[in-house]
Every structure is written in structure tokens, then in C-alpha cells.
Amino acid sequence: MTIRSILTCLLNEPSAARLSEAGSALAERFDAHLVGQHTMEAVVIYPGIAMHVPGPTFETFNIAQREEGEAIEKVFRSVTERRGVNAEWRFVRADATAASDRMIDSARAMDLVVMGRPDKAYDRADQRYALDRVIRDGGRPVLLIPEEGMGETVGKRIVLGHAGTRESTRATFDMLPLLHKGADIHIVHIGDEVDELRDSAMTDISTTLAHHGHNVTMTHRVPHGKSVAEMLIHEANEVGADMIVAGAYGHSRTYAFFLGATTGGLVEHSKVPVLFSA
Structure with missing residues (x-):
């Protein structure tokens, strides 16, 4: 497609x-x-x-x-x-x-x-x-x-937030048409816990993206008090990403209102384009 x-x-x-x-x-x-x-x-x-x-x-x-x-x-x-x-x-x-x-x-x-x-x-x-x-x-x-604009290379180097949710899965496959051939995809999961099932799911997603001809790496980051949005933005800066990809609103509106949400943090602070799917 x-x-x-x-x-x-x-x-x-x-x-x-x-x-x-x-x-x-x-x-x-x-x-x-x-x-x-x-x-x-x-x-x-x-x-x-x-x-x-x-x-x-x-x-x-x-x-x-x-x-x-x-x-x-x-x-x-x-x-x-x-x-x-x-x-x-x-x-x-x-x-x-x-x-x-x-x-x-x-x-x-x-x-x-x-x-x-x-x-x-x-x-x-x-x-x-x-x-x-x-x-x-x-x-x-x-x-x-964002205010910084899109840039001409969007789709060559991606930070993909992996959360194991429906929204995260949709975002993963919605990004495919935007990618350049042989794009570098950095899959990042942020959390304190160790989860073998989650890691296995990341491996499966990585394999599927590699089948599309892309270069994929997987990373697990411990937040150390930072929000998921902050960590994804930091990761994008570290690898020189031209786009962040994330599932949006994986929690209820009430959750987002009281606790803050990854989506809102990315909307407000990202300096590179962000692809959202819900």
C-alpha cells in the first residue's frame, strides 16, 4: 500500500x-x-x-x-x-x-x-x-x-515506541508507507519491568519490519523518573531520528487528564514529526 x-x-x-x-x-x-x-x-x-x-x-x-x-x-x-x-x-x-x-x-x-x-x-x-x-x-x-517543520529526510530514521497495545501495533504498520527503502528503525520500549512475552513480541515486530527490507534495532530503556514522552524524544535526539512513531491514547480520557499522557507530551515537546495512530 x-x-x-x-x-x-x-x-x-x-x-x-x-x-x-x-x-x-x-x-x-x-x-x-x-x-x-x-x-x-x-x-x-x-x-x-x-x-x-x-x-x-x-x-x-x-x-x-x-x-x-x-x-x-x-x-x-x-x-x-x-x-x-x-x-x-x-x-x-x-x-x-x-x-x-x-x-x-x-x-x-x-x-x-x-x-x-x-x-x-x-x-x-x-x-x-x-x-x-x-x-x-x-x-x-x-x-x-512541529514548528521546526518536517525536513526532507522524514522516513529514513525512525524511533518507534513499542507498548504492546492495539494502538502501538496500528502505528507500526501505518508508518510503513512513509518509510524510505532500507530505513533505520529503532524500536524502543520504556519501562522498569522485565517481560519475556513483551520482548518476544518486540522480536516478532522487528522480524516483520526486517522482512520489509528495513534495518531494525531493539532497545529497552528504564525511565528513571522521566516520562515516556521525554524518553522517546531523548532517544530521537540520540539517534538523529527524523520521525517518532507512537500509538495514541492507549488509556482512557480520565487517565490522560489526571496522570498526563505520552501522546500529550509528544504533541507538546517533540521537535521532529510524530506519526500517531489510535
Whole structure:
């Protein structure tokens, strides 16, 4: 399987160029169709609140939304035309639902989704949890592009977080189309315990990846008080990885809220792209 369709979710103008460049580079590499999408926010009037919203207020709001969409579209088209990729622009109305719902609808028809990390300075209220929701509910792998960008070598040297979970397994196989021939894959398990069954599972995964023609190493790291996210990022720095691959949200939302989560740590702190699967 290869990548033939890519969705780039463009939430705001400041990040549009970076994400458009990343999406275009991938579309160019795989000869894929790239979709750039921005969602127009809806004016929500909550039931039970008696208030009159004048027509000009709606119009002013809609004009501002259209202008923002046009500015993002201009950036997207500028990048894709310069790189000569097969690209499509979508300006989608949220209507009565959240912006993330529209992104999820589009993501489910794509091979890969490209997004940036949440930005409190620019993201609208209805966009604030877009990345979280698309990863959780989109059913497709999501490639997070940090502020540092993607780089031209992504897919040559990988740190793969192994957790023995469904999500970790999905991430392992979702990354395969992104890999260059003969990629270096560093499989890392982080934990204090010794587990023969886990080590056997890592060996099996290593063998399967080697059958795809990749160079695979396995490592067990003891965290010594550090989080799993910190350890994976450290490992990526140590080996010069151009991408981290990890299963996302292997625990409940309650667990993630109270104890912190590997996913959130990678989203917030990684300086290289991270491929998430849930």
C-alpha cells in the first residue's frame, strides 16, 4: 500500500505555510492528491438564551471568516503551485457542528492526515481540540508537524515506541508507507519491568519490519523518573531520528487528564514529526 490521498488541516494563517509545505512534500514524494481544508466557524446560539442577534453582526462575522479562509487559501495555493503538486482546496462550513467534526469527516476518506500542534495564540475556540479529536476519532494516521517543520529526510530514521497495545501495533504498520527503502528503525520500549512475552513480541515486530527490507534495532530503556514522552524524544535526539512513531491514547480520557499522557507530551515537546495512530 502506498499513500495516494493526504489531508492537511489548516487551522490558521501563521501555520498554513509550514503545513502546506509538509503536505506538498509528501504529495510530491508519493505522487498523491493533496487536500487543504479550512473550516468556517458557525455562530452558535444556545437554546434557552433569549437574545436578538442583528443581521449585520452575522454578516460581519461571516466576512471575517471568509477573509481568514481566503488568506489561508492564498498561502496553500502559493505553496502547492510552486511545488507543482496535485492539490485541492476546501473551505468547509461547520454549520451546527464543531470544526473538528468536519475534519474527521474528511480524514476518514484519506490515507494520511497532516496537522500542527494546538496553538493557543491563534486557534479558535472550536478548533482547540481538533488534533485530539482527529487522532482519536478519525480512524486514520495523523502526522504532527512541529514548528521546526518536517525536513526532507522524514522516513529514513525512525524511533518507534513499542507498548504492546492495539494502538502501538496500528502505528507500526501505518508508518510503513512513509518509510524510505532500507530505513533505520529503532524500536524502543520504556519501562522498569522485565517481560519475556513483551520482548518476544518486540522480536516478532522487528522480524516483520526486517522482512520489509528495513534495518531494525531493539532497545529497552528504564525511565528513571522521566516520562515516556521525554524518553522517546531523548532517544530521537540520540539517534538523529527524523520521525517518532507512537500509538495514541492507549488509556482512557480520565487517565490522560489526571496522570498526563505520552501522546500529550509528544504533541507538546517533540521537535521532529510524530506519526500517531489510535
